[in-house]
Amino acid sequence: MPNLMARRKTLVDSMMRDAIYQGAVAVLAEHGLSGATMDRVAAAAGVAKGSLYNYFRSKDELLTFVHEKTIQPLIEANEAIAASDHSVAEKIEAMTRGWYRYVCEHRATFQILVANMNVEGVLREASIRSQKASIDVIAGIIQQGVESGEFRPLNAKYVAETLLAAAKGGLEAEFLEGSQRSEDETTETLVAVFLHGLCAN
Amino acid sequence: MPNLMARRKTLVDSMMRDAIYQGAVAVLAEHGLSGATMDRVAAAAGVAKGSLYNYFRSKDELLTFVHEKTIQPLIEANEAIAASDHSVAEKIEAMTRGWYRYVCEHRATFQILVANMNVEGVLREASIRSQKASIDVIAGIIQQGVESGEFRPLNAKYVAETLLAAAKGGLEAEFLEGSQRSEDETTETLVAVFLHGLCAN
Amino acid sequence: MPNLMARRKTLVDSMMRDAIYQGAVAVLAEHGLSGATMDRVAAAAGVAKGSLYNYFRSKDELLTFVHEKTIQPLIEANEAIAASDHSVAEKIEAMTRGWYRYVCEHRATFQILVANMNVEGVLREASIRSQKASIDVIAGIIQQGVESGEFRPLNAKYVAETLLAAAKGGLEAEFLEGSQRSEDETTETLVAVFLHGLCAN
Amino acid sequence: MPNLMARRKTLVDSMMRDAIYQGAVAVLAEHGLSGATMDRVAAAAGVAKGSLYNYFRSKDELLTFVHEKTIQPLIEANEAIAASDHSVAEKIEAMTRGWYRYVCEHRATFQILVANMNVEGVLREASIRSQKASIDVIAGIIQQGVESGEFRPLNAKYVAETLLAAAKGGLEAEFLEGSQRSEDETTETLVAVFLHGLCAN
DNA sequence: GATGAATGAGTTTTCATTCAT
DNA sequence: GATGAATGAAAACTCATTCAT
Numbered sequence: 001m002p003n004l005m006a007r008r009k010t011l012v013d014s015m016m017r018d019a020i021y022q023g024a025v026a027v028l029a030e031h032g033l034s035g036a037t038m039d040r041v042a043a044a045a046g047v048a049k050g051s052l053y054n055y056f057r058s059k060d061e062l063l064t065f066v067h068e069k070t071i072q073p074l075i076e077a078n079e080a081i082a083a084s085d086h087s088v089a090e091k092i093e094a095m096t097r098g099w100y101r102y103v104c105e106h107r108a109t110f111q112i113l114v115a116n117m118n119v120e121g122v123l124r125e126a127s128i129r130s131q132k133a134s135i136d137v138i139a140g141i142i143q144q145g146v147e148s149g150e151f152r153p154l155n156a157k158y159v160a161e162t163l164l165a166a167a168k169g170g171l172e173a174e175f176l177e178g179s180q181r182s183e184d185e186t187t188e189t190l191v192a193v194f195l196h197g198l199c200a201n
Numbered sequence: 202m203p204n205l206m207a208r209r210k211t212l213v214d215s216m217m218r219d220a221i222y223q224g225a226v227a228v229l230a231e232h233g234l235s236g237a238t239m240d241r242v243a244a245a246a247g248v249a250k251g252s253l254y255n256y257f258r259s260k261d262e263l264l265t266f267v268h269e270k271t272i273q274p275l276i277e278a279n280e281a282i283a284a285s286d287h288s289v290a291e292k293i294e295a296m297t298r299g300w301y302r303y304v305c306e307h308r309a310t311f312q313i314l315v316a317n318m319n320v321e322g323v324l325r326e327a328s329i330r331s332q333k334a335s336i337d338v339i340a341g342i343i344q345q346g347v348e349s350g351e352f353r354p355l356n357a358k359y360v361a362e363t364l365l366a367a368a369k370g371g372l373e374a375e376f377l378e379g380s381q382r383s384e385d386e387t388t389e390t391l392v393a394v395f396l397h398g399l400c401a402n
Numbered sequence: 403m404p405n406l407m408a409r410r411k412t413l414v415d416s417m418m419r420d421a422i423y424q425g426a427v428a429v430l431a432e433h434g435l436s437g438a439t440m441d442r443v444a445a446a447a448g449v450a451k452g453s454l455y456n457y458f459r460s461k462d463e464l465l466t467f468v469h470e471k472t473i474q475p476l477i478e479a480n481e482a483i484a485a486s487d488h489s490v491a492e493k494i495e496a497m498t499r500g501w502y503r504y505v506c507e508h509r510a511t512f513q514i515l516v517a518n519m520n521v522e523g524v525l526r527e528a529s530i531r532s533q534k535a536s537i538d539v540i541a542g543i544i545q546q547g548v549e550s551g552e553f554r555p556l557n558a559k560y561v562a563e564t565l566l567a568a569a570k571g572g573l574e575a576e577f578l579e580g581s582q583r584s585e586d587e588t589t590e591t592l593v594a595v596f597l598h599g600l601c602a603n
Numbered sequence: 604m605p606n607l608m609a610r611r612k613t614l615v616d617s618m619m620r621d622a623i624y625q626g627a628v629a630v631l632a633e634h635g636l637s638g639a640t641m642d643r644v645a646a647a648a649g650v651a652k653g654s655l656y657n658y659f660r661s662k663d664e665l666l667t668f669v670h671e672k673t674i675q676p677l678i679e680a681n682e683a684i685a686a687s688d689h690s691v692a693e694k695i696e697a698m699t700r701g702w703y704r705y706v707c708e709h710r711a712t713f714q715i716l717v718a719n720m721n722v723e724g725v726l727r728e729a730s731i732r733s734q735k736a737s738i739d740v741i742a743g744i745i746q747q748g749v750e751s752g753e754f755r756p757l758n759a760k761y762v763a764e765t766l767l768a769a770a771k772g773g774l775e776a777e778f779l780e781g782s783q784r785s786e787d788e789t790t791e792t793l794v795a796v797f798l799h800g801l802c803a804n
Numbered sequence: 805g806a807t808g809a810a811t812g813a814g815t816t817t818t819c820a821t822t823c824a825t
Numbered sequence: 826g827a828t829g830a831a832t833g834a835a836a837a838c839t840c841a842t843t844c845a846t
Contacts, residue, residue, distance in 0.1 A: 491801075491802065494801075530779060537776070544801065547801065551803060552802065552803055553801045553802060553803060554795070554799075554801060554802070554803050556792050556795060556796065556801065557788060557792050560773060560776075560788070560789065560792045560793070561792060561796055561801065563772050563773055563776040564769040564770075564772055564773050564792070564793055564796060565769070566772060567768050567769050567771060567772015567773065567775070567776075568765040568766070568768050568769040568772065570768060570772070571764050571765055571767060571768020571769065571771070571772070572761060572764055572765055572768065574768070575738075575764040575768075578731060587758060587761070588761065591757050591758050591761045591762060591765070592761070592765055594755070594757060594800075595757065595762055595765060595796075595797060595800065596796060596800060596801055597800045597801050597802050598755075598799075598800035598802055599795075599796065599797060599798045599799035599800035600692075600695075600745065600748065600754045600755060600757065600762065600797055600798055601692065601753065601754060601755070601798050601799055602752060602753060602754060602755050
């Protein structure tokens, strides 16, 4: 049954890519992007260097894979929230909280990945793509709020960019500080500012 | 008078460092961070490669110098605004607008510098330091607003991080897009959100 | 009857080697000698890479096989002509014409093989062997002419080397030029020069 | 006097290129083209690997340099002979003899270079260029003979290709054999064949 | 102090060969 | 016998840093 063999091959392939992914994440966490050599990735993944090239055509492809595999769940969560039937304010809060949780759970990877997202080179393009996708979804929610009258008539795209950057900035600051912050205070502060602003009245 | 000679030496030193700075900025703008080799910097600065090492102990030190020299005016402007006697809301707006202007004027350099600010390696530490300084100043303003009752009682530091990141994110998005945005709409949107929030009421 | 099984085995073996030969020729024609990887040969031959090593001990052995199998018919044709009862002048012409025809028919392979014949490495030895064999045959014909008085008393071996190289050179030039030349003019020119020389008298 | 310094620099540069040339020739003679790694060339030239790249942009450029530097004198000698006022038959003989002498004097280099001239890769183009140049000069002489009536009306280009290849073939055979042949018999045989042909009458 | 040639460790990528299944 | 994933030894090229002049 060739079908079965093909499936097995696909499965094994996927497991190897995963193993390499794990190795790459470990190396990124320990040595940073510029310290992530193929030698180290291979060693961390427990395979020979040449084997990396059986699963990824180049270092670039490998890094892109790592990026996408890490970021994908976040994008999907955003889309799910956008498609839900909560109020726009609730969507903003849910998204923000979702980001915080997911990123904190994958702290090690994100610490590197977020930090290097805008670096030149391969990751840049992958990063720009995913960033644009996220901003579109967020801007959609904001625009929805603007149109329903719930939100003031501001440029939805600018606000979306701003919100995403603010969230990333908060997480980065937390990472830098080293200490773990309270999920509630962090997200509530961000949401409070974006929904109601700093001003008191 | 050895004093005079020492002063002259210091002056010449400083001029050389400036020339090298100019060269480095030009190279960064043209070739990006990863394309900024010492060879190119020396050529652009019009000095021999070996001379770079008479003024900077290493490439890292040189890049740190570039970073600080570029970012310094921003920090000083922040401090001036913080020390002024405008209302906190006005201070927020003035700062935001100041960032936008300065960064746009030095677009080429910032496009590289901002984009690579958080990369691991040399720039990281310089970047963290300057970021912390900025956040302290901004947080000071916000705290002032909180204490005066103008602002709601939110965690000033978190908000400051968030505001700075949001501003950077907006500028980055503009750089990425390639087109120049209107200073007014950009800053007004950001300020509007941070002062009054998205919600309509 | 083990005899039968042995014969079958030999037959199957020979068919596999042929299939691999076909694949190798295709790869050589498409990718050249340096692009002829075992991966590509295996793919072109429709077998697994590992199987190549069941029929050839090494890449070198495989390439040698390709060379010999390609060149063999030429050598045999030379021998047939040498053994025929034409005049020596006719033999020279027949051989020359035979080379031209055969090589042009297998243009793709020869373009690679001839071009790389003298390269160091594997092919070198195979090439030298076959070249020596050819030269012996040609020199035999010339010597025959010398002894019969038809040819002037020149060093038969030197002339044979010279004639073979001249023919190869002409074909190479034709390959380089890209255009197909007339079989008649090409061979007649070569034969005319070798038999009667450039001088008009 | 900057002129002087520039001249010195050019001189030193040229000496380094020569030293590297020597190293490359030694490596080619010992290990052949495919064994000529940059590591080995550097070692043979007594410099660090990186230094090679201060004088040649790439391995290809280096190899091309080796080729041209080796072949150039031959081309110039050909041109000088072509421009002389000897009879065409004398020119043919002088050229042939000149090739033999020069090549035998630089035996080690040519053994590799000639053998690899038509290999794919960098040398191919350099080789084709120089070969075309030579053939043009030779064909010019032959055409001159045809027009003056001294030579029979044969295709000058074909004959030129043929003559050059024949000479190369003879030298190659000599190299292969290992023993040194008599310059007189070798060149006289070749010239005799090309001028008067094999046939006796 | 200025110069820039020399250095060599470090990086990515390729590919013949092996061997467990 | 067939398979093809795993291997790891090379190889070309880069560039921060040093140091003799």
